[in-house]
Structure formats: C-alpha cells, structure tokens
Amino acid sequence: MKKIVVALDGNSGCGKSSTAKVLARRLKFIYIDTGAMYRAVTLFFIKNKVDIKNDLDVEQALKEVDISFVYNIESGKNETFLNGKNVEAEIRGMEVSNMVSPVSEISRVRKKLVEQQRRLGEGNNVVMDGRDIGTVVFPHADLKIFMTADLEVRAQRRQKELKEQGVEVPLTEVIDNLRNRDVIDSSRKDSPLRQAPDAHVVDTSLLTFDQQVEHILRLIEEKVCIE
Numbered sequence: 001m002k003k004i005v006v007a008l009d010g011n012s013g014c015g016k017s018s019t020a021k022v023l024a025r026r027l028k029f030i031y032i033d034t035g036a037m038y039r040a041v042t043l044f045f046i047k048n049k050v051d052i053k054n055d056l057d058v059e060q061a062l063k064e065v066d067i068s069f070v071y072n073i074e075s076g077k078n079e080t081f082l083n084g085k086n087v088e089a090e091i092r093g094m095e096v097s098n099m100v101s102p103v104s105e106i107s108r109v110r111k112k113l114v115e116q117q118r119r120l121g122e123g124n125n126v127v128m129d130g131r132d133i134g135t136v137v138f139p140h141a142d143l144k145i146f147m148t149a150d151l152e153v154r155a156q157r158r159q160k161e162l163k164e165q166g167v168e169v170p171l172t173e174v175i176d177n178l179r180n181r182d183v184i185d186s187s188r189k190d191s192p193l194r195q196a197p198d199a200h201v202v203d204t205s206l207l208t209f210d211q212q213v214e215h216i217l218r219l220i221e222e223k224v225c226i227e
C-alpha cells in the first residue's frame, strides 16, 4: 500500500510541532520533528565549542553527531536523543534557540540531516514538520501545509510553552528571537523557508489549537482519502 507523507512547513512558533504531533497520533502516522534535529546539532556545536565558520571543524563535528528519536510511553511523546543522551528539554532552551538558525544555514549540516529525514520517512506514513519539507526533503509529499501566524501571537504562544516548562522569558526577547529566525530561515541560500507552490496555507492567528488541528485533518482527509 502506498505510504503517505504530510509535509508541514512554516515560520518559527506557529504551532507546527504541536499540531503535527496531534495529527500523527490521530492518523496513527509517525511524527518527525526536523527542527529538533537542527536543535540537537546546535546543542552539540555549543557544548563542543565548534567554530561554525570553520568548514573542517564542522565536518569533523558532524561525524560525531548521532541523532535518534525514542518514544516515551509515559509522556506519549517522541523524545530527541543526541549520542544516546536524552536532550529533549535542553534543545528547547533559549541558548539553542538563539544559535539554531545560523547552524541551520550550513549546507553540510542540512545535507546530513536531510539524508536522515528521507531515511526516516521512507516506507512509513509520516507527518514531518520543518521549513523545507515540502520544497526539498519530500518535494512529492502527498499533502503540503504551510502554517503561518502573526509574530506577536506566535511569541505569546511560545512564551506560554516556555513558562509551562518552567522557563520565564520576557515577551520582547521571544519576539526578537522569532523575528531573527524568520529572517535567517527565509533568506539563507540553502533551502530557505519558502511556501511550496502546491502548499495549502493555514494562518493560525485567529484559530484555537483544536480548530487548526481539525482544519488540517480535513485537508488531509480530502486530499488523500484516508479511511
């Protein structure tokens, strides 16, 4: 039977990951959070003081990076492991958030992660979220969604998420982080954040979380006629 790929791209903080997680659970698909992979590489670079301007340093460091996902039965979530260590909480902090876009600009990093993303997607029904899934990783995805939302709304949601994890960050700092990442992610040379011409745009600014999930679920059902 043909396997289905749902690509979910869009700006930072518009709820892609939370939406993708619920969609995957409802559809019994595998969920792959590609942002977590860029975050894990960034954490490794920070910890190992890798000079991201030095090609050789980056190449050597990438050989030492092994990223995997392990399903946690208790939390019901896929958690990110870097070289065998659970880094799920650490990769969500502001230190990684502030470095992840420059690291994601590096072509060597993208090449390694895109190869792994294609392998993870192969032969499975998947919901994959990121910035270049519908344009680069799976340009023939069965359904492409491009999510967006107002900057301020995104920042408020992200701030609330961080607060729930016990991290207090001023709203202005979250806004600056999201704005900077939007600029870098959209203007980088390799695989910039772009809406694929055949993507459905979903603006979530005025939608509740449940509404955005139901809306996308309907699009998936219409498009791929899942029983």
Ligand code: DC
Pocket: 012, 013, 034, 035, 036, 038, 039, 100, 101, 104, 129, 130, 131, 132, 133, 181, 185
């Ligand atoms: O989805 P996220 O906010 O966790 O992603 C973190 C960063 O990773 C984002 O600012 C850009 C980068 N990224 C990317 O370049 N390509 C992807 N497919 C996913 C994320």
